[in-house]
Amino acid sequence: MTSSRAEAAYQRSLAAFKNPTLDMLHGRYAPFVVAVLSLVFTPDRPAVSVADAHAEVGEATDLLRYLADEEADRRIPTGTARDVCRQWVRLGWLVPQIEDDVEVYRLSAHAVGALEIAGRAGSGRTRVSTSRVRSLLEAIERLADDADADPERRLARLEEQRAALDAEIASLRAGAPVEAADEEHLLEEAENVLHLARELPADFSRVAESIKAMQRDVVAELRGDVRPTGDVLREYLQRGQHVLQSTPEGRAFAGALRLIGDPERIDRLATQLHVLQTRPFAQVMDADQRAELEAVGRRLEQGVEEVLTAQRRASHVITAQVRTHDPVRDRQVDDLLRAAMAGLQAWMQESRPGDRVTPLRSFPVAGLGHLRQTLSDIHPAAGPEPLEESPADVEFDEGDQRAWGGPRYAELEEYVAGLGEEFDLATAFAGAGPDTRRPVDLLGLLEIAHRNGMTEGENISVVEAVRPDGTSRRFAFGAVTAHSVKEGTP
Template identity: 30%
Template sequence: MSEVAGELARVRSAFEQPTLTLLHQRQAPVLITVFRAAFGRDNRPVPTGRLHTQVEDHLAELRLVGEKDVPQGSGRDLCGRWMRGQWLVRSLDDAGHEVYTLTSHAQQALELVKTLSRDRATLSEHRIGTLLSTVRRFNSEANPDRTTRVAILNAELARLRHERDRLVDGEEMEPASVDYMAEGFTELQLLVSALPSDFARVEERFAEIRAEILASFRAEDRPAGEVIDDYLARADALMTATPEGRAFEGAFALLRDEALVGQLREDLTALLEHPLADTILGDAERAELRGTVRLIRDGLDRVLSQRSRVTSTLKDYILAHDAARDRELEQTLRQVESELMTWLGTAGPRAVVELPLLPARAHVEHLRERFYDPADHIGPERLAATAPPEANPPSYAELMAQGGPSVPALRERLAAALTSLQPVATLGELFDSLEPELRRPVEIFGLLHLAGDHELPVDGERELYRTVRPDGTQRTFAVPRVALPDPDLDRPRPEDPR
C-alpha cells in the first residue's frame, strides 16, 4: 500500500468515528446547541423524561426563530436516534433512576466547537514561553544523564534566586500585558475544557468491562473465579496501560494531596482577581475556571461510581448466584447419602454397586404440549349452493383492484424513500408520488402499517392523501402526518452540498 493510500485509510477511519459523524452533517449546529443547553459544560446527568421535554422545547424555540434544519420527531425518538449514533448513553444513577449523559465522542465535538468559537490567538510570547518551560521541565524529569539533570536544576535555581533577590531589593515589577493575560487564560480554558471528555472515556471503558463481565457470567462458559481474575487484570491494565487510566490516576493523586488542591484553588483565585481579568473574561468563563476543582471532583466521582458498579456486579454474583448453586449441590449430596444408608441396611459386606458421582442429565428432545384429538382432522361441511354461478365472473385484475393493500410494492417504495439521497419529507408526499394503481384508499392503511414497523414518528398535524379508486374517481383523506427521517442523521454525507 502506498503512503497516500495508507493516509487515506487512516483519514477515512477517523471520519467514521462518532465525533466526526456528529459534526459532518447538515443539522450539526442544532444538535450541538441542544447538547450544550441541556447538559452544560460539565456533562451533568439529566433524567430521561426531563431531557425528552427539553429537546422538544429547544427545537420548538429554534423553529420560532426561523431555523430550517431542525430534526423532526418527538424528544424520545430523537434521543433514541442519538443513542444509536453513540452521542448519548442511558444508565441508572445512584438512586436507580434512568438518566442520559453525553458520551466522550459528543463531548469531544462540543469541545472542538467551543475551541473554534473562541478568539484564537496567534503566535505570542506567552505561547513560546509556555512551550520552552514545558520542554525544560520535561527534560529535567526524564533526562537519563545525572549531570545534565543537576545542571538544569542549578540553572533553574539560579534564575529563581536572581528573580527573588531582585524583588526583595525593591526593583520595579513589569506588569503583564493584556495580550499576555488573554493568551494565558485561553490556554488555561483549553486545558480545563478537555477534562470532562477524558473522564467520560474512562467511565465508558468501565461500563464496557461491566457489560462484558455480565455476558461472561450469563454464558457460564468459564468458571466464576476465572472471570473475576480477568476483571482484576483488566481493571489494573486500564489504570496503568491506557492514557485515560493514567490521567485518572494522576487526577486521583492530586485530589488526595490537600496541599496541591489548596494551591490550585489559590492560584486560580489569584488569576481571577487580577486587574485585567475583568476585561478579558466574561461571567461564564470566570465561573468555568472557578469551578475547576469541582469539575475534577465530579469527574472522579462518576468514574469511581462506575467502577463501584462493576465491583457490585461481582459481589452480587458471588453472594447470590454461587450460593444458590452451593445449596443445590449440598441438597443433592444429602439425598445421595440418604439413599446410600438405605442400601447399606440391606446389602452384604462385599456387595458392590455402580454409582455415578452425579446423576445423569435428562435429555429430552421434545415435550408434547397437545395430545391427539380426532376432531382436528374432520373436514368442514360442504357449503350449500345458495345462488347460481355468475355468467361473467370478475377477472383476476378486478379482484386484485378490490383487495387489500399492496404491501410488497409499498415496502419497496418506502425503503427507497428512506435510503434516497433526496428523500421526501412525509408519508403523504410519498403517497402522492406513487402511480395510480398504488394510490387506492386501502393503500393508506398499508403505508401506515409499514410506518409503524419502522417506528416513524406521528405528528399532531394532518396532511391530505389524494387517492384514486379503481373506477377512476378520486377522493381526498385527511391523515395524521408521519415524518420521514433525514438520512443525514444515520450516515455521513459524502460532501456538503452547500
C-alpha cells in the same frame, strides 16, 4: 504520490469519520445537535433525568423550528424528542444510566469531545500564543529530563535552576521592583488554562466508559461460563490497573485524583481562582470565560467523581453477578428468551394489524389424578412388627453416651445451691467438677442463672470448657452475677 499511500490515507480518513465524535460534527443535523446538547448538558449539570431531557429537547426543537427558515428547517430532525434522544443513544452520543433509582442521560466521551471541538472552533480565539508555546516547550523539557538517566547532567540542570532562583530571591530582597505582566500576556495565560481545562471532561468520560466496557465484558464472560470465575476477575483487575496507568486518560485521572486527595492543594486552587477573578485582566474576559475559569476546580471534582462512580457501579454489578451466578439457570433463561423471540417472530408473520395476544395470567396446573402407593401388591402395606422387650439382651454404655449428651442439670443445680446467694458465673464454672465443665454445661449454667435471676455487667468474662475427649475451648461473654435461688422464692 503513490496510489497505495493515497488509498491508505483515504482509508484512515474513512475510519476517522466513522468515529462518533466526527460523525456528530459533520452530519446533516450537526448544528442542531451541538446547540441542543450544549444547552441541556452543562459543566454544572452533567447528568439530566430522561424525562427532563425529553422535555427540554422537545421545547428547543419546537422553538428552533418556529424561528428557522425553509433552509434551516431541513437541518432540524423530525419526530418527537423521545425519538431524537433514542437516536442519539444509538449513535453513541448519549449514555443512559440509573442513578438513585432515576434513569438519566449523560454525554458520552465522544459527545464531550465534539462539543469541545465545536466550542473552540466557534470562539474565534484559536491562535498561537506565548503561553501555549511555552507549555509545549516546558512539556518537552520535562520529557527530556525524565528520559535522561545521566546523574551529572541532571545535577547540572538542578544547580542551574537553583542559581536562577537564588538570584531572583536576592534581587527581591535588595528591593528590586517586580515587573508586572501586561494584561495581554495574562489574558493569553488564562485562555491557555481554559484550553487545558476544556480537555479534562472528555478524558474523564473516556476513563468512565472504559470501566463500563470492562464491566460489560466481565459480566458477559461470567454469564457465558467459558472460563473460571477467578480467571475472569483476575483479568478484570489487571485491565483496571492498565486503564489507570497505560492510557493518557488514565494518567490524567490519576493525576487529578492525587490533586483532589490533597486538601491543601484544593484550598490553594480555590483561593487562586478567586484571586484571579479580582485582577484587572479578568475584566477583559467575557462573562462566559470568567465563569469557566471559576469552575475549573469544580470540573476536576466532577470528573473524578464520575470515574469513581463508574468504578463503584462496576464493582457492585460484578459482585452481584458473582454471588448470584448460576450457569444452569442462566442457560434456562436464555433458552426461554430465545423460544419467546421465535414464537413472537412466527406470530408476527401470521398476525394482522389489530390482533391481540391473550396474556398468560397463571401457569397451568398438572392433572395428576390418583397415584398408586404400591408397585405390585394392591393391598396396603402391613405395619411393622412390634418390638420385643428383652432388657437382658440390651447393652448400654452410659458413661460415654452420657458424656456427649446435654447439660447435667441435676448436678449443676446441686452445685449452684452451695454457692451462696450470689456468685459470679465465670468463677463458678471454673470451679465446677471436670464432668460439669463441658461447653453444654456452660449453657446449662447460664440457663439456671437466667431462671433464678441474674445481672449482666459491662466487663467480659472468659472461661475454658473441656470436652469429653480432653480438648478445650474458650468462650467469652458479658460478665454475669447469678443467684443460687430464684428471686422471690422464700
